[in-house]
Amino acid sequence: MVRSSRFPFDLIHKDAGTHARRGRLHLPHGMVETPAFMPVGTQGTVKGLTIDQVQSTGADILLGNTYHLSLRPTSELIAELGGLHRFMGWDKPILTDSGGFQIFSLGDLNKVTEVGATFKSHLNGATIHLKPEDSMRIQQELGSDIAMVLDHVIALPATDDAVLDAMDRSVRWAERCKTVATKPDQALFAIVQGGLNLDHRARCAEALVSIGFDGYAIGGLSVGEPPLEMYRVLDGVCPCLPEDQPRYLMGVGTPLDLVEGVARGVDMFDCVMPTRNGRNALAFTANGPLKMRNSCHTRDDRPLEEDCPCLACKHSRAYIRHLFMADEMLGPTLLSIHNLTFYRRLMSRARQAIEENRYDAFLQECRQSLA
């Protein structure tokens, strides 16, 4: 574990009744309090928000998408302009994904060989070859604090052979990524795959841990399987991962998913849900979501949440409904701010509950109120 000492993860408290962990991850651009939620800034911006609005939600790490940024404006241009932090004006930590999931979900995927993936850009149809080494080079050009290994993502359902083939290839690609991950101020996280099969997951985790990375992500979840299946996989995978390194559940999820993930030992999450749902007029609250176009809000003078410090909660529900009914950009902006603030506050409450050894009670409470 020589690498990880460069990016210390302080495990400052373990909850007495669950597997929840309270930590601090030290990265080149700052410290991340875990459990942490990472807002998604796909194209060099958290959609609809200025950087100071993102900061106002309390975020201390963002996610950037390697696939999108490499196509437009290109990682070369971002490198020329001083890297992604400077380009978007964000001076706190950034994690970049590897592009694996987006190649699979957005690009017109032609072929995966042992060498790499070939796909067509969703922007202009150009044929692009992406090897694990390319993904690392791009992420080095972006200059993120945490780079992710390129993994081979496949469509589900798939045969067990196909799942294993892609998983084994992902391990080999992870090793190639580590070989070229020479940027001293960039951490490298591996991605555990293996579908819903706990044996595969355990084997994948073991292989990756033996290679050694700065942190471990759990991929291939929240792709349509029932929540209980996801929780079952987390129950199986987390014990296979090093206790003294951060664990990141990719692309997850609902507020309850986060709280359930934390209970099983996950430290980091990312998801477009708070911003995407916000743009679609859905506001998260501690008592469940509100659909802000509903007529019940027409004359409602209350804020979304009485105790929320965000900018949206300086306005009435009636005003926010009006903005959506009038198709005003400010509606999506305000709900994105609110929802990111809600996610951050939820993680703050989770951290406090862990510190006070009452995470199980907090989890039970969330299961009641958030459902």
Place this chain on the structure above:
Amino acid sequence: MVRSSRFPFDLIHKDAGTHARRGRLHLPHGMVETPAFMPVGTQGTVKGLTIDQVQSTGADILLGNTYHLSLRPTSELIAELGGLHRFMGWDKPILTDSGGFQIFSLGDLNKVTEVGATFKSHLNGATIHLKPEDSMRIQQELGSDIAMVLDHVIALPATDDAVLDAMDRSVRWAERCKTVATKPDQALFAIVQGGLNLDHRARCAEALVSIGFDGYAIGGLSVGEPPLEMYRVLDGVCPCLPEDQPRYLMGVGTPLDLVEGVARGVDMFDCVMPTRNGRNALAFTANGPLKMRNSCHTRDDRPLEEDCPCLACKHSRAYIRHLFMADEMLGPTLLSIHNLTFYRRLMSRARQAIEENRYDAFLQECRQSLA
């Protein structure tokens, strides 16, 4: 002039070489430094901006649109929720227009009689009757600091008879508005019409001044006539208006239009140009506008304007171009902030030039640099 003493307009300096005036207009929600530009908040929001972003541009008065707000969410609802200031969270002055121009330009106008206008809503086709008294009631419900009289706006070109008929009706409607303008903390401005004919304009101004209002607007300009024609009308109209009351040129205009208007004695302006053009990727600068989708900005690390304090100018031109090329909401937001800041700074510079008796030199400089 009993009314105007309620809303004092301090004429604190007159430029020595032009008709430019430096003033302060005292309104219930605060003081407006003139010459002033009013950002447009059509539907209870300056499009794409939070209230604190609007404040950050230095605006000290906003314009709200009576036509839009009366249709959605309705003035009754806004009144129930405490008025437009509280509804949108803006505690500085607001001017509301009367709806006359929007009925003409957006609604499907059926008929104007001496009683009022009948039109169909552009939202749902509902038939709406709007009398001058209705416009005043709506503006009282909105609770603006300055209400505008309802005027009869006609399509141009029109016969001289039609221009005069609509102008005379507008004067009679203005008188009816004054009769019902009983809200003690709301100023009422009249609107001088009369097309491009200086005799008509002078006659209209004289009739309105003899009725007596808290300020006088100049309407029916910037509707397609050449700029020099507009300046000629301003040259003719401004001397017909009381020197000790504010003059407001409605719906104008380009940065140069503002500077030319100030030179002729105009104190207040409003226009969607900074926000609408900003949403369409045009950035105003002291050296003329920039089209931010142009490829010349691709690798440009400079801000839009080196000395601009706005949020957009913390980013590079390359980043702002990227946001527009990627169709990100943040592009329109940042350019709206920049353009409103540019308009406010232009008016600040104009005010300073007046105070220092060098407005003519400032005007000449603007004619060179802004064109």
